[in-house]
Amino acid sequence: MEDPDFHPPVNPMPATVTLLFLALAGIEVVLSLAEAGIIGGPAAVGWRLALIRDFGFSGDVFDWMVANMQFPLRDLSRVVSYSFIHLGFTHAIFACVLLLALGKMVAEAMGQVAFLAIFFVSGIFGAVVYALVLDDPVWLVGAYPSVYGLIGGYSFVMWRKLAGQGEQQYRAFSLIAVLMGLQLIWGVFFDAGTQWVAELLGFACGFALSFVFAPGEWGRLRERIRHR
Template sequence: MQSDPNAPPINPLPAVVWLLVLPVIAMEVVLSLGARGLVGGPAAVGWRLQAIRDYGFSGQVFDWMLQSGQFPADQMIRFVTYPFVHASLTHAVFVVVFILALGKMVGEVFRAWAVLLVFFGAAIVGALAYGLLLDTPTPLIGGYP
């Protein structure tokens, strides 16, 4: 078997995959450093909980929106923000690995807009299913859907 001497050391990824992964990585770096007290001072310890509260998808808020017929933008944005907030470093690492692996496969076949459509479409459908099928006060977070 012959190896390619010009092969890149890391498999090249489509730019759209990096566009999805870098916010996850950046968010986790900031939250992890804050939790350890390395940035942000004493208040940074609660940044992860604040991010979950501000960007996680809430089934109870979704139920309220359906009942009241009001769909405020600051709540609707949660359909696409919750995949970027994770419960821990390990949670984020697994999501990054999945996005890189699946994103490489999908990104090499589909155009960039289609990859974004698949990612955010799955996030929206996941949030809808979570909001409609479950009755839990726990917010939906993470990139698994």
């Protein structure tokens, strides 16, 4: 009689990915229930707008901090906190799905510390450069710049894999090309805004960070330096 196999058919979700998902989803569940009138009473309808005001990222606020060289912790923390607030249930659910799928791939390929670094640094980089480059008064909210950073990490993994197999590496960028194409099509018919700039910056940051965090990259870098 064979011993039963207690190993799961697929690898479990990394703990850091699960915790981030629960944070994003938990906030959205509370806000959605409040807007539906299930919790919080009549005043709860304004919770989402209050969170955006208190924790969303404002380019105008950031410009004021830079111009005056004053960086209050409450406003400085917006470069991180904006990623945890979304405009609505649909806005949040797509971010959560991408986080689970891409976060699992990146964490398994590079480790959970790398996953966290790519997620948060990409979100911060996307917001800061977005504020410096554009003069858009619209507030930035949502995890998409951070998630696009994970797309950058995923693209790097595929880029290296395709190189090892001797295949065309441009295929590694198929996902970001499709997403940017959809953004372009959406912008033709609707006002898509400028958040895509922060998302594209997040992607570039995630891809660049992968040169630091991907296994074996430091060794490759040392070899290149040694041979120059």
